Amino acid sequence: MTHISSSNPIPVSPALAENNPPASLPPGGGESRGRLLWVCALAVMLGLLAGPVAKLLLMLIDLFTQLFFFARLSFAPATPVDHGLGGWVIAVPVLGGLVIGLMARWGAKAIRGHGIPEAMEQVLTNESRIPARITFWKPLSSAISIGSGGPFGAEGPIIATGGALGSLLGQLLHISASERKILLAAGAAAGMAAVFSAPVSAVLLAVELLLFEFRGRSMVPVALAAVTATGVRYVLLGTGAVFSMAAIAPAVPSALAMYAALGLLMGVLSVAVTRILYWIEDGFERLPVHWMWWPALGGLAVGLAGYVEPRVLGVGYELIQSILNVKLAVGTLAFLCLMKFLAWSIALGSGTSGGTLAPLFIIGGALGACLGLLISEALPGWGVDPGLAALVGMAAMFAGASRAFLTSVVFAIEVTHQPNALLPLLAGCAMAYLLSTLCMRTTIMTEKITRRGVMVPAEYDADPLAQITVEQVYSRSPVSLSRAQSLARVRAWLLEDSVQSHHQGFPVTDETGHLRGVLTRRDLMALEIGGDTPVGDLIRRAPLVVTPEHTLREAADHMVRYDVGRLVVVSGDRPDQLIGMLTRSDILKARRRRLEEGDRRPGGLMKAR
Template identity: 45%
Template sequence: MALGDFTVRPRMLLITAWALPVGGAGAVAALALLKLIGLVTNLVFYQRVQSSLVAPGPGHPWWLVLGAPVAGGLVIGLMARYGTEKIRGHGMPEAIEAILTGGSRVAPRVAVLKPISAAVSIGTGGPFGAEGPIIMTGGAIGSILAQALRLSADERKTLLVSGAAAGMAATFNSPLAAVLLAVELLLFEWRPRSFVPVVGAVAVSTVCRGFLLGTAPIFPVSTVGMHVTAADSALCVVAGVLGGALAVVATWLVYRAEDAFSRLPFHWMWWPAIGGAVIGVGGLIEPRALGVGYDVIDQLLTGRATVSLIVGILVVKTLIWGLSLGSGTSGGVLAPVFMIGGAVGAAEGLLFPHVLPGFWAMMGLAAVVGGVMRSPLTGVVFTLELTHAWPAALPLLISSTAAYGLSVLVLRRSVLTEKIARRGLHLTREYSTDPLESFFVAEVMDRRPVVLRRGDSLDSALAATLRTDGGEPEGRRLFPVVPDGAAYPVAVVTRRALLHAAARRDPDGPAPTVADICRPAPVVLRPDDTLRRAAYVFAEHGVTEAPVVGHAPDEHVVGTVALRHLLHARRHDLTEEHHRQRLIMRRTVPRDTPRHEDEHAPADGDRIGS
């Protein structure tokens, strides 16, 4: 069956069925990663065998604070060089690259080495989060299963993203944010065939998380007595702009650091150790900037952070996170972004009117997530699910969107897509309706086709095509051919084929007819097919023009549609975006003008781009 036909439904159910166990595996992988991080942290900083998630904290010898991140960086460099280079980085760009260029194939060793490297990095003091590695690990689980099955690249992508979103949901108990993250960052589409399986995986993962880690919010915030005034809402814009500015600085810092490391005169294997030295120096200045820092985020969001902690996190955490991430070590971005955003918001709370404890820290968190990751809705929903401060939805939306707007105006790409672009890939995250999906073949086709009969002689066929050739190059027009006395089935012939047959005909032989040189039509379209389906079947069969046949019982040829006609939808899209006109004072286009006629030229007195 041709591409674009509705064969998605049974496949969607099949992929959803496979996504459910992927969701359970993602929850188990998240638990294992958190326990592994806790084990390494306890071994390195407290010299005990425990798996509880703890922060390095203050009070350790200076040589341990300085040396542990360096040792961790050395281990990661060795793992990356002799294991797999895919463990470098924070996980999300690597998952995106696997989707874009690798057919959603992830090597099994990534599923093993990525969580181990992240546990070493974070457990030795790295200021990173567990979410990036779990995205790559969960994605690897889904991809490995998909590679064992007979699936298409799009179906492998769905299972990869299902595993990634499942791991995210289990890590933060945030199912809605995990699904939004999948849509905004990984799927590159919003279609039932992928959305339904991802939600199924996330649902299973969240249920499993309840049994494994509990169902309480990670950073609960009380909203009792919360009242947001109009002035507070206006200040949320200010908070968003400030958070967006910090996001711009942080993104700039990460990639300036990466540029600096790339100029070093020795192998990249040693770069994480240098990043570890930066972490160690930062830890000597502000020990609470080390590690995942969930305890610090909790203090910020509940209004219990001191001024020294706010300033220390805002300065030290931002610097050591950006500089060390540029070294190519292993660790996620969300938890550091949560902490940095919470710190900038808490600093704003020292000056802004009091709403409730931690209110402005929540605004800063959502703003920095929206600005750094260019995912404003994910920033809002993440904050709500982390805190369960549901009444704060509108202020969070204002702050996150303001930061997103500033980031888009100032930066060409986000912290995620910049890394993809540096690898020579083009990535867009702006979604809109495909104009090819909005138009039918009947709206753009040539309604006056030259229809030949199989019994027509070459001379009469050439005369018919010549009269309507319109000056187009020979061989570029396709002519439908129908049986004598019937309307279907349809064959096709080109003017070039007619001329070639006429030049080679034997004067002494029988007179050739169109039936001798026509061929069955590889593609037949219907008037109510969309241009998107036309583009699919053109690509599938390698053709650039096709006859258009009406529905039964007549099935007459009603037109032809060519590749050039598909550009009409793009022209209409450009007109909708750029053609500005005043409609209240005068009507420049009659109401009954069809869509295929109203945009070929601007109205009098108007101009495109005005």
């Protein structure tokens, strides 16, 4: 350690001593554990709320279905398929679209769309702050949209509502943006778990689409919220499979290959579905009418499709059940797939309020069942199960469109209670994901916000800075100053000693060698300060320090938090004992190692091949 000493020590005044408070270390783990417990408790609270909220949303959908299609005020379960309106059914979705347009214009514009992209945007750009009014307007608008025949599922709105509820709770409690993001994801996962009794896939959905990280302190609260919401669902709706189907036998190799090929086809179709959806949305943007009227125009397309095929109206969970159990003929499945796609894509492109999960399941499931039936009849020895083909088609379509790969696989198993479907689902969803990644830069969830300039993380890597300690990179020969030195002496030394010209910060110690602060070159060369001033009098705040045991991530966060470019390295058991310095350039050098590892070219053997 290089130390510039003074031949005439200057006594330290009481005021100077007061200007040297204890050194500031990065936050320790104790506080983080306490905060984690608090966030977990809040997540459990969200899980308890999600069950009743999901039940209330389903009841609202039934209420508006009864009102729009049967002119009854009742919460009894109802489906638009059984209506007796004849040609008047075309007007019902138009009326619902008019109501949605008015609600979006005079209530909250954010109710437009299926909710997940909007939640992603708030996470990425607005510190996970969703306006409180969305907690009310989103479920109400979705219930009206679906109840008037909108071809959407309830999962998108309840995920958006749960996320808004979590964000609102975080805003009321004034917690950090990171904790608020966790609560938003916990609320969304709780909502999905409450609707589908699928806690594991709900956690995975939160990780893949909302958290944008894979860390235990984020996933544990989300998992607790999902588990709690599922427990509430068990009490309210029972523990059975959401979509029950006949038992599936393990797939033989030939069938497994066919399911992989089916996934590849679904990947192509998922790209086409996404591009057509946004092409329709762009078409509505070019219409010479105010966007408030677009949902009514979309409702006209829904009404016409519903007049031709009533089963495309509404949530469609009964239709998914029929598809998985192969109760429909090939021609019927193909026609249903086409009509559902037209009604859903035009309605969603018009900016109405609704979800994407159930429609994608119906489209993918119907196509999968069609191909499964055709292959099983043409090649009976291949062992293809049409019901399993429908399930693979459902999951692969969602995996390709959303790139929520793990969510798609686990969700299909959780809602059907069919563990033997795991291998076919893995094969099909992997192929759909691969094809989608190769052909499309964005997804059905991210295209809208990407157009607004919001960059969405697509891959999650371990932070290399969290894997390197300060011990590995810090400078062990810092140049320090004595607090009793005169400013004139230090200035002269800086000007005449070219060896030290590259240093921008200098730790300051007292007569006993204990750390008292850090001064920058700018502090020392300030013209308004006289040369007789001891350098110790220039210290204005506690020294910012790290220990060799801290990670570079903790050190970098400490630098950013206090807007500094260097930290003093001190002994772990003696926070006032100077042992080195850590600068931004030291951290960048460590980061360069990771880049060099990724940039390495294949060796001679690989080149020969």
